[in-house]
Amino acid sequence: MSKRQWLWSIRLGAIALLLSFGATSAESALQINSDTTCMKCHKRNGQMLGHHGQDAMKMTCSTCHGEKGDHPKKPNDIVVFGMKDGSELDTQLAVCHKCHTQRKLGETEWTHNVHAQKVPCAACHKLHSPTEPMADMTPKVRSELCRNCHSGQ
Amino acid sequence: MENSKRRFLKGTCALFAGATGASLLATVNASEGAKAESDIKYAMIHDETKCIGCRACEVACRETNQVPEGVSRVRIEQTGPFGEYPNEYYHFSRVSCQHCEDAPCVNVCPTGAAFIEKETGIVSVNAWKCVGCQYCIAACPYKIRFINPVTHAADKCDFCRETNLAQGKQPACVEACPTKALVFGNLKDPTSELVQVLRANPTQRAKVALGTRPKLFRILAKSGEVIL
Ligand code: SF4
Ligand code: SF4
Ligand code: SF4
Numbered sequence: 504m505s506k507r508q509w510l511w512s513i514r515l516g517a518i519a520l521l522l523s524f525g526a527t528s529a530e531s532a533l534q535i536n537s538d539t540t541c542m543k544c545h546k547r548n549g550q551m552l553g554h555h556g557q558d559a560m561k562m563t564c565s566t567c568h569g570e571k572g573d574h575p576k577k578p579n580d581i582v583v584f585g586m587k588d589g590s591e592l593d594t595q596l597a598v599c600h601k602c603h604t605q606r607k608l609g610e611t612e613w614t615h616n617v618h619a620q621k622v623p624c625a626a627c628h629k630l631h632s633p634t635e636p637m638a639d640m641t642p643k644v645r646s647e648l649c650r651n652c653h654s655g656q
Numbered sequence: 657m658e659n660s661k662r663r664f665l666k667g668t669c670a671l672f673a674g675a676t677g678a679s680l681l682a683t684v685n686a687s688e689g690a691k692a693e694s695d696i697k698y699a700m701i702h703d704e705t706k707c708i709g710c711r712a713c714e715v716a717c718r719e720t721n722q723v724p725e726g727v728s729r730v731r732i733e734q735t736g737p738f739g740e741y742p743n744e745y746y747h748f749s750r751v752s753c754q755h756c757e758d759a760p761c762v763n764v765c766p767t768g769a770a771f772i773e774k775e776t777g778i779v780s781v782n783a784w785k786c787v788g789c790q791y792c793i794a795a796c797p798y799k800i801r802f803i804n805p806v807t808h809a810a811d812k813c814d815f816c817r818e819t820n821l822a823q824g825k826q827p828a829c830v831e832a833c834p835t836k837a838l839v840f841g842n843l844k845d846p847t848s849e850l851v852q853v854l855r856a857n858p859t860q861r862a863k864v865a866l867g868t869r870p871k872l873f874r875i876l877a878k879s880g881e882v883i884l
Contacts, residue, residue: 605741613734619742642715649710650834 534558540571552633567598567630584625595623628653697777697843697871698815700830701853702750704877706837709734716832720819727802729753729813729848730829738789738878747877750838753800753813754862755872761792761801761810770810777843777871778817797863798870815840833875843871 535556536542541549541564555562565571575580582590582598589595608615618626627648629636638649689810717723717730721743723774736746749793759779762770770777772791793801793810803812816827825831830838841850859873 609737609741609744613737613746616737616741616744617746619744621742642711643719646710646712646715646834647831649708650712653708653710654834 514568521550535562535564538564544575549631551631553635555630569598584623584630586623586626589623589625592620592623595625599624622652658833659805670797670853694774694777696775698840699777699850699871699873700815700827701839701850701873701875702851702857703837703839703857703875704748706835707732707750707877708835708837709746710834712829712832712834713797713829713838716828717813717816720816720828722806724804727810727811729803750872751798751800752872753779754798754868754872755813755815755821757869757871758867760795760797760868764791764795766791773817776793776817777816778815779812780817781810781812781816783807783811786810786858797866797868814843 533551533556535558549564551564555567567582567584569580569582571579572581574581582594584590584595584598598631605615605619609619627637672683684703689739689805695734696725700879711732714728714732718725718728721729723729733749733751735749738747739745755778757772757777759770759772762772765771766789767785767787769782771782783804788803788808788810790803790810793803801810801812803851815821816825820826820828820831827838827840830840839850839853843846843851843854845851849866853875856875857875859872859875861870864870
C-alpha cells in the first residue's frame with residue numbers, strides 16, 4: 504500500500520514537472536526570442552514560436568530575414584516572407600532552399616513540384632505560429648487552401 | 657344473298673382494319689409518350705486540363721452523400737510527375753460510375769436493386785432491394801462499385817440523385833470544384849453547358865469498345881499518343 508502511494512507521488516511529481524516546463528515554453532523562453540535587438544520593436548509581431556525556433560536549431564532572426572542593414576529605414580535588405588507584401592520571389596525561395604532541397608520537398612509532398620519557383624513558401628507555410636497550418640490538414644482544409652488561389656476559371 | 661355476304665365480309669374487313677389502325681395508333685402514341693417522358697439524359701464531363709487535383713470533389717461527395725471513410729464514390733487518380741523541374745506537372749483523372757446506357761451492373765443484378773432511372777438515365781441502386789451478392793461489383797468493367805459498410809448494399813455515384821439533385825442543386829462534386837473542371841447536364845438539351853462543352857472539345861470515354869455506352873466524358877490534359 505505504501506509502495507503504491509509512493510509510486511503515485513512520483514507520477515504526480517513527474518506530471519507537475521512536465522507542466523512547469525510547458526508553462527515556461529508558453530511564455531517562450533526560447534533562445535531566439537531573447538534577441539534584444541529585434542525584440543525591442545518586434546516583441547508583439549516577431550515572437551518565434553514555431554518549429555524553426557527551437558533552441559537545438561540555433562537559428563536567429565537573421566538566419567532567415569538577413570542582416571539588419573538599414574532596417575527600419577527603407578530601402579533595406581531585410582527579407583520579408585509572404586505572398587503579397589513579401590520580398591522578391593527568388594530572394595524568399597533562396598532562403599528556404601538553403602536547407603530544404605527541392606528534391607526532398609517534392610518527395611514529401613507533390614504540390615511542392617507544381618508550385619516550384621512560382622509561389623513563395625510562405626504562401627502556405629507559417630513559421631512563426633506555434634502550430635504549422637500545413638501539418639495534419641484534413642482533406643477538406645487542404646482542398647479549401649487550393650481554392651484560395653485556384654478559384655473561378 | 658351474294659350481295660349481303662359480300663357486304664358482311666366488307667364490313668368485317670373494315671372493322672378489323674379500323675381496329676388494327678387504332679391499335680397501331682395507340683402504340684405510336686405510347687412510344688411518343690415514352691419519348692416525351694425521357695427528354696432528360698444526364699451526363700458529366702471531367703475537364704482534365706482544368707483539374708488541379710485538390711480533391712474538393714471527393715470531400716464534397718463524402719459529406720453530401722454520407723459516404724463512410726474507406727470507400728468512395730469518386731476518386732481522383734493522380735499520375736506523374738511529368739516534365740522537368742521547375743515545370744513538373746501531373747495528370748488527374750476522375751474514377752467514378754460512368755452511368756452506362758447499357759449497364760452491365762444492371763443487367764446482372766438478380767433482384768433489380770441496380771437500375772437505370774428511366775426519366776434521367778441515371779444508374780442507381782435501391783439499397784433496400786440489394787442482397788449484397790456483389791454480382792454487380794464483378795460485372796462493372798470500370799471497377800467503381802463497392803459495398804457500403806453502413807448500409808451493406810452496393811453503392812456508387814448516382815449523380816447525387818437522392819441528395820443534391822432531389823433538392824434542385826447540381827451534384828456536390830460539381831458544386832465543390834473550384835476550377836469548374838466538372839460539368840454536369842442534360843445531353844438532350846442542346847442549350848445546356850454540357851452539350852456546348854462537348855461540341856467545342858474533343859472528348860474521350862473509357863472502354864467504349866465494350867458497348868456499355870458510358871456517359872462520363874473526359875477532356876484529356878495532354879495527348880497520350882505517340883509523337884510522330
Ligand atoms: S460504370 Fe459500372 S456501376 Fe456505373 S453504370 Fe457502368 S457498369 Fe454500372
Ligand atoms: S455526382 Fe454526387 S455522388 Fe457522384 S461523385 Fe459527384 S458528388 Fe459523388
Ligand atoms: S474538385 Fe475539381 S479541380 Fe479539384 S480534384 Fe476534383 S475535379 Fe479536380
